[in-house]
Amino acid sequence: MSEITSSTVLRRPADIRYRRIDGEAVVLRQSTAEVLVLNGVGATVLDLADGKRPVDEWIDALAREYGADRETVARDVLEFAGEASAAGLLEPVPAMPATKAGE
Amino acid sequence: MSFGGEFLCHPDLFPGRRSGEPWGEWRLVLDVPGGPYRFSGLAETQVEALRLRFGRLCRVLDSAALKTAEAGVHTAVFRAPGADFLELDTRGWEYTLDLDHAESFVRIAGLRLMARLDWAPGITGGLWTPEVAGEMWVSVLENYLRLLVAYRLVAEGGVLLHSAGVSDGHSAWLLLGPSGAGKTTASRLCLAAGAEVLSDDLNAARFPDGGGGPVVARLPFTGDLGERQGEPGAWPLRAVLRLRQGPAESLVPLSPAAAFAALVAAAPYVNRDLWRREPLLAALDRLAHAVPAWELTFSLGADLWSILARIPL
Numbered sequence: 001m002s003e004i005t006s007s008t009v010l011r012r013p014a015d016i017r018y019r020r021i022d023g024e025a026v027v028l029r030q031s032t033a034e035v036l037v038l039n040g041v042g043a044t045v046l047d048l049a050d051g052k053r054p055v056d057e058w059i060d061a062l063a064r065e066y067g068a069d070r071e072t073v074a075r076d077v078l079e080f081a082g083e084a085s086a087a088g089l090l091e092p093v094p095a096m097p098a099t100k101a102g103e
Numbered sequence: 104m105s106f107g108g109e110f111l112c113h114p115d116l117f118p119g120r121r122s123g124e125p126w127g128e129w130r131l132v133l134d135v136p137g138g139p140y141r142f143s144g145l146a147e148t149q150v151e152a153l154r155l156r157f158g159r160l161c162r163v164l165d166s167a168a169l170k171t172a173e174a175g176v177h178t179a180v181f182r183a184p185g186a187d188f189l190e191l192d193t194r195g196w197e198y199t200l201d202l203d204h205a206e207s208f209v210r211i212a213g214l215r216l217m218a219r220l221d222w223a224p225g226i227t228g229g230l231w232t233p234e235v236a237g238e239m240w241v242s243v244l245e246n247y248l249r250l251l252v253a254y255r256l257v258a259e260g261g262v263l264l265h266s267a268g269v270s271d272g273h274s275a276w277l278l279l280g281p282s283g284a285g286k287t288t289a290s291r292l293c294l295a296a297g298a299e300v301l302s303d304d305l306n307a308a309r310f311p312d313g314g315g316g317p318v319v320a321r322l323p324f325t326g327d328l329g330e331r332q333g334e335p336g337a338w339p340l341r342a343v344l345r346l347r348q349g350p351a352e353s354l355v356p357l358s359p360a361a362a363f364a365a366l367v368a369a370a371p372y373v374n375r376d377l378w379r380r381e382p383l384l385a386a387l388d389r390l391a392h393a394v395p396a397w398e399l400t401f402s403l404g405a406d407l408w409s410i411l412a413r414i415p416l
Contacts, residue, residue: 015377017380019363019384019388021358021359021360021363021388021391022358022359022360023360024358024359024360024361025360026360026363026364026367028367028374028380028384030375030377030380031375032375033367033368033374033375034368035364035365035367035368036364037358037360037361037364
C-alpha cells in the first residue's frame, strides 16, 4: 500500500458504511458484516474522507475544530489515516492521468 | 467462488422466478413472530414432518383458507432434482447459507435447497428442494425460515438477533456474542439457576404496535442446548449483554455506539444486505437507545443468573 501523505486524497470504500451515535461512529463493512466503533475524532475523519479533499485539508479542519496545534494534529491524523487504510476503512483515490495537449 | 457454487452443480441455472412443479397440494401456516408464514405446494410427508417439528405453531389449511389468509408471507415449495445439488461431506463443517442480494430479491443457496425472496413490495418466497420427508426436509425448511423471519422482523421494525434469550417469567435478557462466546454455556448456567431459556441461538426483539419498550419474542430455533418446550410469548427486554468468557466476573456498561455495534454484528443475514440495510440499522439504533447494554465477562463457575438479576433498570 502506498504511503499516506498530507497530499493524499482518501475516500471510504463502497462497502463501508458508518453511523454516528452519541458522538461515536459505528463502522460497518457490509461485505463481511464486520463492525468497529470509532471515537468522535475518528468519526470526523470519516466525514472528511469524501474522496475530494487531501489529508492536508482534514488537518486544517481538525486543528480549527479542536483548537489544537497543527503539527500535533498532522501527526495524529496521518497515523490514523495509515491505520484506517490498512484496516480497509479508507482507500486512496487514484490520481487522474494527465491528458496530452490537444486531447 | 461465484454465488451457489458451494452447493449447486449448475448455479447458472438458479430459478429466475417463483415457478416449478409443486410437491403436492398441501398447505400450512407457521405461527412464528413476523408471520404468519404460509407454505403451499407441499407433500403430505412434508406436512407431517413439519407438524412433528413445530407442533402447535403449525396449522394445516384447506385451499380456501390459504386464499383468504392475506396477512403474512407466502412461500411456494417446488421439487428440485437431487442431482442438481453437490454431495458434501458435512463432518466438522460450519454451515452458512450462500446469499446473493439485489434490489428486488435475495437468492439463497444451501444444503439441498435453493430459495429466493422477492420484494414487490412485500416479501414472497420460493423454495426448491429434493427433500420430501424426514430430518433433512425439516432442516431445509428451518434454514429457509430463519432467513425469512429475519427479513420479516426487520419489515415490522424489529430484528432477529443471534443471541441467548433468558427470562424470569416477567422480563427477558439478551446475551449476544458470536459462536464460541458462550451463549449456550450462559444459557445452561441460567437454566441450572431456575431461569427459563427462550433460545440459546436466535431470538426476536420487537417493538409492540401499541407503543412501549422492546420485547423479546420466543422463536422455535435453538442451538446446541437443543429443543426447548415453551409457550409462545413475548417478555419485556430488560437489558442487552455482550458476552465474554474470562477468569473473573465483571459487568461494564456499553456506550450506545458500542451497544449498536454489538447488535449489528448479532443481526444475521440482513446485516450483509446493502439493499435492506437502513431499516435494520434504524431498528437496532432504536433498540440500543431503548434498553441498557453491558459487557458481561463470566467464568464457568459464575452465578450468572444472580448477576443478571442485579442489573439495574
